[in-house]
Structures are given as structure tokens and as C-alpha cells.
Amino acid sequence: MGDLRARIDEEMTRHGFLILFSLLLSPLVLSAADIVAFPSGDITLHGVLYKPEGPGPFPAVVYNHGSAAGMVSKSAFDALGPVFASHGWVFLGPYRRGQGLSASAGPYIGDQIDAAEKKGGISAGAAEMVRLLETDHLNDQLAALAWLRKQSFVQPDRIAVAGTSFGGIETVLGAEQGNYCAAIDSAGGAQSWAQAPELQVRMTRAVRNAHAPIFFFQAANDYDLSPSKTLSAVMKDARKAYEVKIYPPYGNSTQDGHSFGYFGSTVWADDVFRFLNRHCAK
Numbered sequence: 001m002g003d004l005r006a007r008i009d010e011e012m013t014r015h016g017f018l019i020l021f022s023l024l025l026s027p028l029v030l031s032a033a034d035i036v037a038f039p040s041g042d043i044t045l046h047g048v049l050y051k052p053e054g055p056g057p058f059p060a061v062v063y064n065h066g067s068a069a070g071m072v073s074k075s076a077f078d079a080l081g082p083v084f085a086s087h088g089w090v091f092l093g094p095y096r097r098g099q100g101l102s103a104s105a106g107p108y109i110g111d112q113i114d115a116a117e118k119k120g121g122i123s124a125g126a127a128e129m130v131r132l133l134e135t136d137h138l139n140d141q142l143a144a145l146a147w148l149r150k151q152s153f154v155q156p157d158r159i160a161v162a163g164t165s166f167g168g169i170e171t172v173l174g175a176e177q178g179n180y181c182a183a184i185d186s187a188g189g190a191q192s193w194a195q196a197p198e199l200q201v202r203m204t205r206a207v208r209n210a211h212a213p214i215f216f217f218q219a220a221n222d223y224d225l226s227p228s229k230t231l232s233a234v235m236k237d238a239r240k241a242y243e244v245k246i247y248p249p250y251g252n253s254t255q256d257g258h259s260f261g262y263f264g265s266t267v268w269a270d271d272v273f274r275f276l277n278r279h280c281a282k
Helices: 002-025 074-086 100-105 109-120 122-134 136-149 166-177 197-208 226-237 254-258 265-279
Strands: 034-040 043-050 058-064 090-095 154-164 183-186 214-219 242-247
Touching: 034 136, 043 074, 043 100, 043 136, 058 074, 058 136, 058 166, 074 090, 074 265, 090 100, 090 136, 109 122, 122 136, 122 166, 122 197, 136 154, 136 166, 154 166, 154 265, 166 183, 166 197, 166 214, 183 226, 183 265, 197 226, 214 226, 214 254, 214 265, 226 242, 242 265
Parallel strands: 058 090, 058 154, 154 183, 183 214, 214 242
Antiparallel strands: 034 043, 043 090
């Protein structure tokens, strides 16, 4: 798992430079994100906020980042925030404890997983991953939702959840536990699915109990397409509202394909906002 995270860090950093360069050259650069703070239990977390022009109130999305260490997820938020704002949606990118702007709020989940794996092997690392994602990190996501729901520029009954990779797992858990109008899961669990039966069981239970419709999507060259295919089939069996789409390969590598949810908005935006606007209608 450590080697995979190192590749994520490297790839997202490369994408970040490309995005920053393109934004600097663009005549339509949007204003920078606001930095916000909110409580999660007895700790304080931070996130980035993008808003459409005007007073609102607007629909909003809580966007869950992946497992990359430090500020690597900033490049994803920088890419996604303006996309959602330009479509009339408030975008909140909360940094969960141990990462990004919330690095001082707790241990980094990658270090916790690595420690468990060194002590008890891959199965112990997988169990620790599931435990953290469904407890501390889910609590952080729901704390961001609670903060967002109180903001005057947000329509509190029109808040969706989205995320990529670890953030896609968080999205599925949020669709079970949070009061969202819709959920967008991009590549949730794609790197961990085959090695973590506990994750398969937990995500399956979450989608079976989901209170929000879920749109699953991945690029064809992602690490593993099983999560989208399996979980959408579970929702179909449970007669839950869902959509699933596997897009053509994105970029030149498996990691490019895995980052599609962050950086491929020119491909998926029409489908995602159609889904959101249908299920989060006024």
C-alpha cells in the first residue's frame, strides 16, 4: 500500500503543476478558494470552499479526497472546485484529520495503515483501513456536512457527496450515514478492493442501505473496475437508484486512469451534473 501511495503522490503532483500552469494562462481564472474551519468532535479541521457568483443559496457538494499525504490533494481540489462552482454548486473540500490543512489534527491514515500492516500483515492493514474510514474519517466527513448545512449561501436540502479513491469509499459510507440528496463515487476502493475482503463487505452493506442514489464511474484503465460493477449490481438488486459508467481509458497509465475523477471533468461533467440536478432538484 505504501508504494501505491507514493505513486499517487508523484502523479497528483505532476497533474497539479499542469493544472496550475493552464489556469495561469487562462483569461477566465476563477477566484481562489476560501479557507474554512469547522469542528469534528473535539478537534478542528480545515477545508477549501468554492462558491458560484451571487448570494445564493446554492446546492452544494462535500468532496472527499483520497489517501495522498500532505497537501497533494490540493491539486485535485484546485481542479474540481471551479468546475462545480461554474455549474452553480458550492464546493467544500474538507481535509480529514492527518492530511492537508488538517495535518495537525491527528495521525495520517497512511501511517496508521502501514503500522497495522507491519504488525499483522496485509489483512491487518486492510482491517485498520476500514476501521478508520468508517469511524474517524466518516465522522470528519459528516462534520463537514453539518457545517455546510448551516451556511446561509447553501440550500440545506440540496447537499450531495462525492469523492475519488479513498474519497469514493467515504462517499459510499456517507450515502449510508448522511442525509445527502445524491452521491458520486469515482474509483472508490479501486486500489484496495482485491486485497481487502473487509472493504468489499463494508461497501456492499453501505450501498445496500444507502439513503441517496449513487453514480459510480471509473476510467477503463483504472486499477480495478470491480468496485463499480459489483456495487452497482448490489444497488440494482436492492432496488436502489443508481447509475454506473465505465469511460474510455484516460491518460497513459493505470494511475492516470485512477485520477480520472479528479482531472477528467471535461469528459464526465455532463453526466455528473445531469445526475446531481435530477436527484437534487429544487
